[in-house]
Amino acid sequence: MFDNLHRWLILRLAAVWLVLSVLIGGLVHYFGNARLDNHVVNMAETEAANYSAEFTTYLGFPSGQTLALLNRKIHDIFDRGNFIVVEFYDAGSNKIAEVVKPSAKAVETRLPKHTSDFARKGGVRRQKMMVGNETYLRVFVPINSRTGTKLGYMEGIYHAPEEIITQIKRQTLWSLILLVLVIFVTSLSLYPLIIRLNRKLIDYSHILAQANIGMLEVLGSAIAKRDSDTNIHNYRVTIYSVRLGEKLGLSNTAMQGLIKGAFLHDVGKIAITDSILLKSGKLTDEEFEIMKTHVRHGEDIVCSYDWLKDAVDVVRCHHEKFDGSGYLGGLTAEAIPLNARIFAVADVFDALTSRRPYKKPFSFDVSTGIIRESRGTHFDPAIADLFLEHAASFYEELCREDEGLLRGKLGACIRKYFG
Template sequence: MPSTESFAFSDLLTVAAWRRSWVLRVAAASLAVALLAAGVGGWLARRDRAEELQAHWSAEIDRVARSAQGASGPASAQAARLVADLMELGFDAAAVLDAQGRRLAYQGPHADDWLRQPPTLADGRAATQAVGVIRRTVPRPHGEPAWTVHALRTLAPLEQRLLQRDTTREVLEGALVAGLAALLGGGVTIPVLAGLWRDNQRKTQALAGSYLSTMEALGRAIARRDSDTGAHNYRVAWMAAELGQALGLDPEAIRSLVLGSFLHDVGKIAIPDRVLLKPGRLDEEEWRIMRTHVAQGEAILEGIEWLAGARQVVAAHHERWDGSGYPRGLAGEAIPLAARIFAVVDVFDALTSRRPYKEPFALAQALEMMERERGRHFDPAVLQRFLELAPGWHAKLQGLDEAQCRALLHAQLRRWFDGHAPAASAPCTPG
């Protein structure tokens, strides 16, 4: 059966494709992480810059206010001096309010507007335009009630450009670090995942090989029990898969068809020798017993999940298109497609191969006999496709011994079972 070595080349190709796929995914994820980091980092950087500027200018207001405390004159004059000093520092507007909230002095455009509804540092975007209104409580000497200073500061165009440059640099650096970290993490992870994937593939292939070896052993046991060689099972399984592919079955259905074809007569193991090996014609009672091999086969496969799909062939390979078959008398498309396919290749192989009780029929004679069963024994559409392909198959199979038929089937199994353990079930698509 297919070994691990027989899958090596396709395994390498699959791993390579898998790696390429994951490299692209990791690269895309790294780009997404970098863009996300740029967006979040930019927002945080701008907000941090704004907070730094607020802290700086708050300290400037405190410094100017301390200097103004020693000024002489009435409170209004001291407040006016404080406002003037703030304007000289570059503030766009400033106001001093007493403890009751009355304005003692203010300067700047639209001072009334921003005092009634002052702009605030709502988010980091203000860092490139306005730091907002800075409010500071200014102590007064001699226990007098404290003043409140409101000062509005915006950035000059040059300051905005410098701040934008610094912020952009920090954002790009953060995005680059985040992207490289994601890329590095993916680069480290991919080889590990690839190794795990290869190990899983090897185990899957070994499991598939053990399943197929079990199938082959059962098939040989059936053949020996029926005083036949295993060549029949190899031939019909090979032809069934070829015909299934020609009819457009999906790979899972073909795998089930192969299993069912190889094990179609597994129930004959339970038929008594006096019936199974009788050299002459069977009487009515013996035929009744012989026909139970279908139910016996279903019972043998019952509960074996990986052979669930094979039960379609085992259960229905003696049904006939016109409903005259057994055991259920199914007709037409009520018969599973896998069983309809197998019925055609099984009869063809029986007609064209040598048996202890007969010589093989010539190809033309066998095909003529099968043509007469169109619409009676066989699905007309399945038979038609088979008749188109049968001459080539007959030429290929003619004269092959059991070992050669086995090798032919194994080459086909590598195509359909490469890395695939048979699934629990695979219903065939109706024809």
């Protein structure tokens, strides 16, 4: 069980680590790219502001002398900066000055063209472009007077410095690696904590299971004391049912319901008066109708407690018969729950081979003969045949054991199927 838990937990923590790494890593990558874009824009706008200041000075006093001064100053800025193309236009979109780096012509042919709307829109405009692994920014800066009148504009292509791009990308990558490691370490640190908490939960569950099983035995003992003054029938019929269920390959969950139902099959007899329950002679028809209600009483009892609800199949249907002649529902064939069909064979066989106040025990041969004759009427033929195939070994194991040994065998069954 713990091996399965470890495997399950490792797979779940790995899945959580992977999902969180992808989701949060995606956010880190997104914000890293946004930071890179903002940094490039800020650098481009800062450099563009130097050009705008010189151009604004020229537009204030346009002349051949100030134009020559403008060209000299913008060449100085251009040589030291990262713009590869800078163009200056007056308010009528007439080009006044231009500076171009030798590499610009090869780059310009590969850049997407922009429409005239790019220059006509108000405010500073930017357009990011990629050429291979290189990042470029087309920038439009309007030049306005203090009154807001358009004096002209500057347009340029900014080449983002590769070292800056590389540095920011490296920082983003390290942030991503650190994040993935933090998530991994956090997931890893949760592993022993979850295991420890699970062990405590299993301990508490075991205590609760023991309490439930103790309650099961108390209920079974209470009805046994009223009915036959011994637990031995409950022990034996439950173990017969378990052995038959094992031969049928029932799941652990089904076996749990079978054990509970077999041990509490007659719990409804608590509601039957002593005058009927303990009567040594044959019951009258009226008394038998009252006796049959123990099935309904038993169903009410086990359904009132969640842990016992899987016992209801046996408690409600253990007197049903394969041909529909049983009670209370008159169910037939596979309409009768499987656990009830299993228990019916075990219950009748134990009743036949046991001493009762009103009868001596039948021999093994007589008892198996009655089971064989009742296949298809009282019993499911397939289950009856399987029981008869192993009846000798079941009988040898259980029929002559005393109450203490039978209780020990039942305890082993409970440990096996209830953990």
